[in-house]
Amino acid sequence: MNMNDVRTKVATISTRRSFLGGAVLAGMAVGTEGVLMPSATNAAPAADTKQPRGRLPAVYPFALGDFRITTLFDGSIPQDLPVLLVDTPQSDIDRALQYAFQTNPTEASINAFLIETGSRRVMIDAGGGTFLGPNYGGKAIESLALAGFKPEEIDDILITHLHADHYGSLIDGERRVFPNATIHLSETEFSFFMNSANARKRAYDDSRWFQTAQKVLGPYQRAGKIKTFSQAGEVVPGIAAVPAPGHTPGHTFYRVQSKDRTIDICGDIVHVAAFQFAKPATTLIYDADAAGAAATRARHFAFVTGERRLIAGAHIAFPGIGHVRKDGDGYAWVPIDYCYRGEI
Numbered sequence: 001m002n003m004n005d006v007r008t009k010v011a012t013i014s015t016r017r018s019f020l021g022g023a024v025l026a027g028m029a030v031g032t033e034g035v036l037m038p039s040a041t042n043a044a045p046a047a048d049t050k051q052p053r054g055r056l057p058a059v060y061p062f063a064l065g066d067f068r069i070t071t072l073f074d075g076s077i078p079q080d081l082p083v084l085l086v087d088t089p090q091s092d093i094d095r096a097l098q099y100a101f102q103t104n105p106t107e108a109s110i111n112a113f114l115i116e117t118g119s120r121r122v123m124i125d126a127g128g129g130t131f132l133g134p135n136y137g138g139k140a141i142e143s144l145a146l147a148g149f150k151p152e153e154i155d156d157i158l159i160t161h162l163h164a165d166h167y168g169s170l171i172d173g174e175r176r177v178f179p180n181a182t183i184h185l186s187e188t189e190f191s192f193f194m195n196s197a198n199a200r201k202r203a204y205d206d207s208r209w210f211q212t213a214q215k216v217l218g219p220y221q222r223a224g225k226i227k228t229f230s231q232a233g234e235v236v237p238g239i240a241a242v243p244a245p246g247h248t249p250g251h252t253f254y255r256v257q258s259k260d261r262t263i264d265i266c267g268d269i270v271h272v273a274a275f276q277f278a279k280p281a282t283t284l285i286y287d288a289d290a291a292g293a294a295a296t297r298a299r300h301f302a303f304v305t306g307e308r309r310l311i312a313g314a315h316i317a318f319p320g321i322g323h324v325r326k327d328g329d330g331y332a333w334v335p336i337d338y339c340y341r342g343e344i
């Protein structure tokens with residue numbers, strides 16, 4: 001697909017895109033944040049045959065050394081691959097979906113993570129709150145309650161990047177939902193998204209990310225609750241920042257270590273599992289720097305494969321935890337063996 005095609009495609013979805021840039025569901029219109037909202041002609045969200053209705057909050061706790069980590073499920077959102085994927089022929093999409101036993105749109109989980117270190121309660125990302133529209137995400141706080149905690153009990157929130165699905169839940173109107181938490185993020189990411197002049201420089205209009213950053217982080221900034229870092233290294237005891245630029249300029253992975261155990265929590269390393277493990281070079285229309293995003297993904301896949309390192313992804317199917325192994329010219333995702341033994 002050349003850039004003219006991209007522009008045409010973006011133009012054709014400009015009135016019906018999801019926050020991820022591509023969901024197309026009947027009876028939906030774009031809300032003020034550019035996310036899907038029920039349209040005036042159809043007050044109820046369109047029926048989605050893939051998505052059974054029911055109790056959504058969900059948690060997956062597991063031990064990592066002395067730490068307890070819990071995936072907090074925020075919900076899931078549809079992704080329209082022909083719109084979303086850059087330079088990807090329909091025949092490739094058809095083949096990948098067939099191979100993965102999926103149909104378009106595919107579904108992306110939204111995972112946040114709670115880490116109990118013994119001395120601190122830390123979250124990595126926090127879900128989308130109300131920013132994604134009704135029935136798309138927004139359940140992370142309920143999942144946190146299911147894990148046994150109120151938002152005021154959280155000490156630190158480490159943000160992977162400033163797309164609304166990762167931190168929209170930090171505010172409720174003007175109110176800080178996590179009144180005692182310090183928000184940690186990359187200085188590069190913070191200064192980029194707090195300056196609206198950085199928006200609209202590409203075919204894909206990303207201006208709403210900048211409005212969201214100022215709206216959500218403003219109350220924390222005024223309360224002196226934002227702390228930025230400018231290089232790799234420990235952010236809170238046991239958790240280190242690993243720069244992962246590309247998807248956004250200051251996109252950050254977090255390396256969590258306790259005793260001899262390590263997990264890399266990798267934010268938006270993958271959005272479309274059916275594609276991006278087998279073909280890490282596949283990028284999305286809303287990657288800020290597509291080549292950088294692809295390079296970061298390929299480099300980290302090679303690293304974690306060599307290390308046999310456990311990883312987690314914000315948009316890999318809940319609970320989003322597993323390993324990456326080499327598979328032909330690309331890689332494959334191996335989810336963890338789901339385990340429950342009562343309280344850990």
Ligand SMILES: [Zn+2]
Pocket residue numbers: 163165166268314315
């Ligand atoms: Zn995301």
